[in-house]
Amino acid sequence: GEDVEQSLFLSVREGDSSVINCTYTDSSSTYLYWYKQEPGAGLQLLTYIFSNMDMKQDQRLTVLLNKKDKHLSLRIADTQTGDSAIYFCAERRSTDKLIFGTGTRLQVFP
Amino acid sequence: NAGVTQTPKFQVLKTGQSMTLQCAQDMNHNSMYWYRQDPGMGLRLIYYSASEGTTDKGEVPNGYNVSRLNKREFSLRLESAAPSQTSVYFCASSEARPGLGTEAFFGQGTRLTVV
Numbered sequence: 001g002e003d004v005e006q007s008l009f010l011s012v013r014e015g016d017s018s019v020i021n022c023t024y025t026d027s028s029s030t031y032l033y034w035y036k037q038e039p040g041a042g043l044q045l046l047t048y049i050f051s052n053m054d055m056k057q058d059q060r061l062t063v064l065l066n067k068k069d070k071h072l073s074l075r076i077a078d079t080q081t082g083d084s085a086i087y088f089c090a091e092r093r094s095t096d097k098l099i100f101g102t103g104t105r106l107q108v109f110p
Numbered sequence: 111n112a113g114v115t116q117t118p119k120f121q122v123l124k125t126g127q128s129m130t131l132q133c134a135q136d137m138n139h140n141s142m143y144w145y146r147q148d149p150g151m152g153l154r155l156i157y158y159s160a161s162e163g164t165t166d167k168g169e170v171p172n173g174y175n176v177s178r179l180n181k182r183e184f185s186l187r188l189e190s191a192a193p194s195q196t197s198v199y200f201c202a203s204s205e206a207r208p209g210l211g212t213e214a215f216f217g218q219g220t221r222l223t224v225v
Contacts, residue, residue: 008150033213033214041218041219042200042216042217042218042219043153043200043202043214043216044216045213045214048213088152088153090214097158097166097168098143098155098158098202099169100145100152100153100154100155101152102150102151102152103153
């Protein structure tokens, strides 16, 4: 994407927490999203955060937003093998463009 | 309720051939998007359409054209396919819901190979 960056790969043990990081570019972005892509499938929305929030929790998922540094993270508690997938962060810019990051492949091993 | 439907699911083209990827959504969304997904590069926006009758270039529009035929349909055309256009293509649609954010719904993707 247009400089929405993520690390490419993360490997964790089942039961541990996973933290996936993302840096975005447009300080006027209104919403920031996390999407999950399972093999051979399209993307599905996991969670989102409005730009005037700094944290959102949704069951095992915690999203942290540092607007000053334009940094977004997704924490998955008690990671399971079913969480293995590619995770994309995305920003909705003021022009209504929806720009995605490069994706982080999460591998969970027993 | 089918959501976002893309056709075809797979396609092989020879260099220089043309083809149109079709996308339709039944959720009455205003915004529609075409992305390509390549290893290590995430999803890159090719074109998007904020409403019926409008289209705008995304990050990588060269070699593509689009048509927002009506509110439901948004097609992507490759006039003269090149091997660099080998990719997985995703169509998406979304609608802003005040106070609730905007969820984009994706099709299942079209895997295109240009030889």
